[in-house]
Amino acid sequence: MESVVLQGIAFLLAAVLAPTLFKRLGFGTAVGYLFAGVLIGPSGLRIFDDAESVMDVAQLGVVLLLFVIGLDTRLSRLVAMRRDILLLGNGQVWITAVVLAAIAYAFGLNVSAAIVVGFAFALSGTAIALQLLDERGDMSRPYGQRGFAVLLTQDLLTVPMLALIPIFLIGTGAASRTGSAIGDTALALAVIGGIVLVGRYLIDYLFRILATAGAREVMTSAALLVVVSAALAASYAGLSMALGAFLAGVMLAGSSYRHQLQADVEPFRGLLLALFFMSIGMLIDVIEVWLHAGLIGLMLVTYLLLKISLAALLARFAGSTWADALRFGLLLSAAGEFSFVLVPLIAGQNLIDAQTTNMLIAIAALSMVVTPPLAVFGERLLKRLTRPEKAPEEDFSAVNGSALIVGFGRFGQIASQLLLAEGIDATLIDAKPERIRAAARFGFKVYYGQGTNLDMLRAAGAEQARLILVCVDDPDESLAICRMIRGAFPNVKLHARAYDRAHAIALTNAGVDYQIRETFESAIVAGRTMLETLGVPSERARQTERDVRHRDLERLELQRLQGIDAGSDFLHQNALQPEPLKQPDHEAQSLNAEADEILHQESQQGTAS
Incomplete structure (x- = not known):
């Protein structure tokens, strides 16, 4: 009992300290867990002696991870990824497997063992790759989506591979469930269909x-x-456990209980995934690695270079940029969890000796250790090598707009539509080349320019413009532009988008003729709509809206004159409130009672249903 408690304390202590330390060092949490596994495993303090039994439990971490990802993946997304799944995913696996199998055969493995080893090491570490994407928030980026599609393809390909293993390892009976490859495939398809049907029609x-x-x-x-x-x-059907969990998650992605399910399994997922990474670290035989450090290091470097190069070239061929292709290759560089299953399997058939087995397991585990820092290094290298995109040179000779809009983000785009609808010429300026290109695809002519550049504003017609609207995202930059415009063009009407109350006050003090907080109007309309929905008469709701607007203007002006910090407005709002809404008490009571009655009736109907 004491040993179990000691193991639990060691695991929790490592799960707290290791990821925090290695995250601060810039290597990511996965590397911290891997090194923690080495420390508390058989090659370290020997708190855990049997790494394989730990991994049996830790596999549930990967299972829960794929289930959570499945909850966020609808069938429509899988359909959208079909090209990457069919072409990029299959290409990466089979081309890499052939190359690695040829190398293994050249090093003395027989054909059967070489094929199995090639396939095992062609797969990638799902947990490592998804952890990297999660930490960076890159799952929605193009290379992240393609990486996920390839990882999903790899899980799917374990089905035919597990069915074919008995052919390569004649006489083992390994992985066979029905005694024939056709039967195993039929069983796998039946189980997939069962998971889909149960998840679609029964679980909810x-x-x-x-x-x-x-x-x-x-x-x-x-x-x-x-x-x-x-x-x-x-x-049971010979499929990946993670694949089964992923399919269950996909089927529940549209369920009303999706968010509750995710919240319920999240704590278990985190702890078991940490245990999985630690179990990988426990598998590393430090003495074996030390005795054959040179050979293992050479094989590891060769393996990573081959795998990264092949994956990057395929991604580039599929249309990725060189930068994203390299990120894609680094993401998939680690060996997959499947290698820890197949290597012992062929070793049990005496197709490889004990030393080769230990070296292959060490290479697989070390690839998982070095992939996160390698990805970090690659990202830093890309940032240094990638030159900032050259800004386009604009010709403002044809500009004659009576209005000038500085900043063509979401706010500027909506505001400009009203001018264009009335046929008013407006000159549009933005400092982001990618936004300019995107606008051009929809027929908008947006000029490149920095709003803080006075010469550029003059070239864009600021002196002749009747009105200038400043709606850049950064509040400090917006304030600087407005001050510069007011000083250089004192007669122009100057309007601006304000970020919050403090920014609105600063803009007013800078001489802006009109400012509007970016969320104020939408919040006011939402509040009025809520009143009407709760049973308040429409005219009364609009009167309340007018009163709130008037009260807000008075409070804003009072704050500006007294120099009060607008950021603390919520704390002293009532103190600055000029007067309560003018409304007879009996009318207020009547309206409140009517609203309460409506809410009560709706609550009763919801309970009955």
Whole structure:
């Protein structure tokens, strides 16, 4: 009992300290977990002696990770990724597998063992790659989406590969469930269909029944039951457990209980994923690595260079930029978790000796260790090598607009539509080349220019313009532009977008003729609509809106004159409020009672349904 408690404390201590330290060093949390595994594993303090048994439990971390990703992945997204899945994913796996198998054969492995080793090391570490994307927030970027599509393809390809393994390893019976490759494939397809049907038609109904119990632990238990059941069903059919969990998540992506499910499994996912990374670290035999450091290092560098190069070239061929292609290659450089299953399998058939087995496992584990820092280094290198995009040179000779809009973001785009609808010529200026190109695709002529450049503003017709609207994103830059315009062109009408109350006051003090807070109007309209929905008569709601607007203007002017910090407005709002809304008490009571009655009726209807 004491040993179990000691192991638990060691795991939790490592899970707290290691990721924090390595995150600060810039290597990411995954590397911290891997080194923590080396420290507390058989090659370190020996707190954990059996790394393989730890990994059996830790695999659930990857399972839960794929389930959570599945919850955020709708079928429409999978359809959109079909090109990357069919072409890029298959190309990466099979081309890499052939190259690695040829190298393994050249080093003395027989054909069967070389093919299995080539396929095993062609796959990538799902947990490592997804952790990198999650930490960077790059899952939605083009290279992140393609990387995810390839990882999903790799999980799908384990189905035919597991069915074909008995052919390569004759007499082992490994991975066969029905005794034939056709039977194994049929069983796998049947299980996939079962997971899809149950997830689509039964699980949501089950959670609806369980939710009536009102017990949080019941929902948590049910969520874990769904994930583990789908994973075990997939495993029984010879599929990846992670693939089964992912399919279950996809089927529940449209469920009303999706967010509750994600919240329930998230704590377990985090801890078990940490345990998985630690178990990888425990598999590294430090003594074996030390004794054959030169050979293992050479093989590791060769493996990473080949895998990164092939993946990057394929991504570039598929249309990625060179920068994204390199990110894609680095993302997929680590060996996959599948290698820790297949290498011992062929070793058990005496197709490779113990020393080769240890070296292959060490290379697979070390590739997972070095991939996160390698990705960090690659990102820093790309930032140094990538030159800033050269700004286009604009010709303002044809400009004759009576209005000038500085900043063509979301705010400027909407404001300009009203001018264009009335046929008013407006000169549009923005400092982001990618935004200018995007606007051109929709027929907008946007000129490149920095709003803080007075010569550029003159060239754009600021002296002849009747009105200038400043709506850049940065409040400090916006204020600087407005001050410069007011000083250089004192007669022009100057309007500006304000970020908040403090910015609005600063703009007013800078001489802006009109300013509007970017969220004020939408919030006012939302509040009025809420009143009307709650039963307040429309005219009364509009009167309340006018009163709130008037009160806000008075409060804003009072703050400006007294120099009060607008950021603390919420704390002293009532103190600055000129007067309450003028409304007889009996009318207020009547309106409140009417609104309460409507809410009560809607609540009763919701309960009955």
